[in-house]
Amino acid sequence: MTLVKAVQMIAPFEGLPYYDTAVSQLHVASTGGKRELHQAAYRIRDAFATYEYAVNYGKAGAA
Numbered sequence: 001m002t003l004v005k006a007v008q009m010i011a012p013f014e015g016l017p018y019y020d021t022a023v024s025q026l027h028v029a030s031t032g033g034k035r036e037l038h039q040a041a042y043r044i045r046d047a048f049a050t051y052e053y054a055v056n057y058g059k060a061g062a063a
Contacts, residue, residue: 001034001037001038001041002037003026003027003030003037005041006026006029006030006037006038006040006041007023007026009041009042009044009045010022010023010026010041010044010045010048013045013048013049013052016048016051016052019048022044022048025040025044026040026041026044029041
């Protein structure tokens, strides 16, 4: 995986908090090799997806 593809993976979450930090983390992970970058990209994508789901649907069941 390249850095460009990793950043494209998290691009749909651009408006969320800490997006810039996530991009920086991908830059740092890219220095560790393809495997580390791959793991970081999926970990960040999953974290953003979980956050977005919690924000959008977390309060719906509380009523």
